[in-house]
Amino acid sequence: MSAQWERLQGVGDYRRVTKNASVPAPMEALLAAALPDGKGWQFEPKWDGFRCLARRDEDEVTLTSKSGKPLARYFPEVVEMLRGLKAEQFLLDGELIIPVGDALSFDALQLRLHPAESRIRKLAKETPAELMAFDFLELDGESLAGLPLSQRRKLLEQFFRNNETAGLQLSPMTCDRDVAIGWLERSGGALDGVIAKRADQDYRSGERAMIKVKQQRTADCVVGGFRYAEKKKEVGSLLLGLYDDQGLLDHVGFTSAIPAAERPALTKKLEDLIKPPGFTGSAPGGPSRWNTARSMAWEPLKPVLVVEVRYDQVTGRRFRHGTGFMRWRPDKDPKQCTFDQLAPELKPSELKELFG
Numbered sequence: 001m002s003a004q005w006e007r008l009q010g011v012g013d014y015r016r017v018t019k020n021a022s023v024p025a026p027m028e029a030l031l032a033a034a035l036p037d038g039k040g041w042q043f044e045p046k047w048d049g050f051r052c053l054a055r056r057d058e059d060e061v062t063l064t065s066k067s068g069k070p071l072a073r074y075f076p077e078v079v080e081m082l083r084g085l086k087a088e089q090f091l092l093d094g095e096l097i098i099p100v101g102d103a104l105s106f107d108a109l110q111l112r113l114h115p116a117e118s119r120i121r122k123l124a125k126e127t128p129a130e131l132m133a134f135d136f137l138e139l140d141g142e143s144l145a146g147l148p149l150s151q152r153r154k155l156l157e158q159f160f161r162n163n164e165t166a167g168l169q170l171s172p173m174t175c176d177r178d179v180a181i182g183w184l185e186r187s188g189g190a191l192d193g194v195i196a197k198r199a200d201q202d203y204r205s206g207e208r209a210m211i212k213v214k215q216q217r218t219a220d221c222v223v224g225g226f227r228y229a230e231k232k233k234e235v236g237s238l239l240l241g242l243y244d245d246q247g248l249l250d251h252v253g254f255t256s257a258i259p260a261a262e263r264p265a266l267t268k269k270l271e272d273l274i275k276p277p278g279f280t281g282s283a284p285g286g287p288s289r290w291n292t293a294r295s296m297a298w299e300p301l302k303p304v305l306v307v308e309v310r311y312d313q314v315t316g317r318r319f320r321h322g323t324g325f326m327r328w329r330p331d332k333d334p335k336q337c338t339f340d341q342l343a344p345e346l347k348p349s350e351l352k353e354l355f356g
Contacts, residue, residue, distance in 0.1 A: 023053045023064045024137065024145070025206035026093060029195055032211045035177055035184075036196050042149060043180035044173045045355070046193040046212055047132050048313060049097035050109055054131055055138070056082050057089050063096070071096070074112040077124045078131055081167040087159065091138035093203075094171070098129045106315045133160075134171035137203060145203040152203070172355035175199070183355070184215060191215065192313060214312050218326060219341050222334045223305040224249055225278040225298045226270050235267045238307060239298055240323065241279055243338045248281030250339075253319030255309050275302045306332040314342055 035043065051066040061079045063071040072079050075096060098108040108127045114120055136156040137145050144152050153173065160170045174180055180194050193214035201209065221240035229236035237256040241249040258266065277283075278300025309323035317339065 023055055023062065023068075023091070025068070026051060026053060026066055027135075027204050027210060028206070028208045029210035029212035030208045032196075032213055035180055035194060035213050036211055037177060040199050041177065042153070042173055042175055042197050042199045043177065043183075044134050044171055044195045044197070045183060045191050046195050046214070047095040047097055047171065048104055048106055048192045049095040049132065051094075052096045052131065053091065053093055053137075054078070054082060054133070055091045056085070056087070059083065073117070074114070074120055075124070075129050076121065077128045078167065081165060082131070085163040085165065085168075087139070087163050089138070089140050090136075090159070092131070092133040092156075093135035093137060094131050094133035096129050097132050097169075098127050100127055106313070106320070128167065130167045130169055132169045132171050134173070135203065145205065148200045148202060149197055150199040184213065216310050216312060216324075217342075218308055218310050220306055220308050220329050220332050220337050221252065222249060222303045222337045223270075223301055223307055224251060224303055225284065225300045227254075227298045229263075233267070234263050235270055237322075238325075239278070239284055240307070240309065240319070241281075241303070241337070242342075243335060244281055245339075246281075249279050249303055250281035250317065251279045251284050252317065253309075253311070253323055255307070255323045255325045257322070257325040270299070270301060273301045273304065274299050276300045278303075303334050306330070306334055306337060 035041075050071065052071060053064045055062045055064070061072060061082050063075060063078060065071050078096065096109065098105050100108050105127070108123070109129070112120060112123055112129070114123075133156065135149075136152045136159060137143065139155065139159065144155060147155075157170065160168070180196075183191065184194055193212055196211040196213070197209075219242070221242060223238050224241035225239040226235050227237045227239065228234065235258065237254045238258070239251060240253050240255065242252050244250050278298075284298050306329040308326040308329050309319075310326055311319045311321070311323045313320040
């Protein structure tokens with residue numbers, strides 16, 4: 001047993017891992033409104049990428065998604081990078097990210113999930129992915145899962161010192177809650193939030209044993225249209241728009257978080273405002289293989305209503321997920337609802353400075 005294991009004797013529960021062992025389910029997190037206070041917490045950025053468990057066993061390298069699906073064929077450059085490390089047996093928990101220019105691109109990650117190997121190889125050269133590691137589960141055939149996080153972190157930092165290479169990143173961490181709050185406030189769209197973990201806790205595979213606080217930003221949007229609910233002629237969702245530099249109203253997302261008691265009166269109000277074209281720039285898409293013509297039909301509105309919504313991430317100038325309805329903004333001029341209010345993503349170099 002190596003000297004690093006001798007130093008860790010009596011701490012936690014490490015055990016021998018058999019060759020070709022299956023990948024454990026990743027530890028998950030509970031969503032919270034605020035970061036926990038008090039001693040014993042370790043805070044880490046929640047990166048905007050694909051969660052990934054990366055295992056190497058000599059020449060065999062596997063990348064496994066959060067749902068247990070294999071990812072290696074979609075990220076061959078990451079596989080080759082891991083295969084080239086000095087360490088020959090390890091299991092890392094982390095996030096696959098793709099820096100594109102001065103931002104982290106979730107779109108570029110999604111483009112990798114393509115059936116054609118030639119397309120994947122081309123994208124791997126044009127927009128190479130990186131592995132941002134934040135936890136360490138196995139090393140040299142020994143399981144680290146039973147060790148407390150503080151000890152796993154020390155071993156992870158040592159691993160990086162011994163295996164430093166392009167494409168492999170060590171995720172920052174802090175034990176200072178104020179620093180972590182600063183990450184949330186200053187990180188723009190480059191992060192998905194902050195994760196809080198107990199420093200004395202072992203790795204709880206498949207359990208929601210961490211806490212995550214996601215970025216929740218707000219934007220004032222023009223209601224450029226609406227969709228009826230599926231089973232009755234009552235508003236189901238509001239279609240949101242922002243004005244671009246040319247003064248065109250682009251569709252950016254939707255909100256369906258409308259209180260049930262308000263829907264009848266709101267439906268009548270919206271129907272009185274129906275008037276084409278609604279959106280003058282990019283408009284809501286039509287039916288697809290997942291949505292029928294009925295479910296995708298929408299009514300255009302005069303651009304006079306403004307609503308404040310809460311959102312987390314922006315991808316391709318659109319809200320990636322449904323937004324949370326906050327309040328109507330009758331005091332807001334619709335023309336003031338522009339893309340400028342969306343927080344820009346920080347450059348990777350600025351992120352390093354932020355976490356310095």
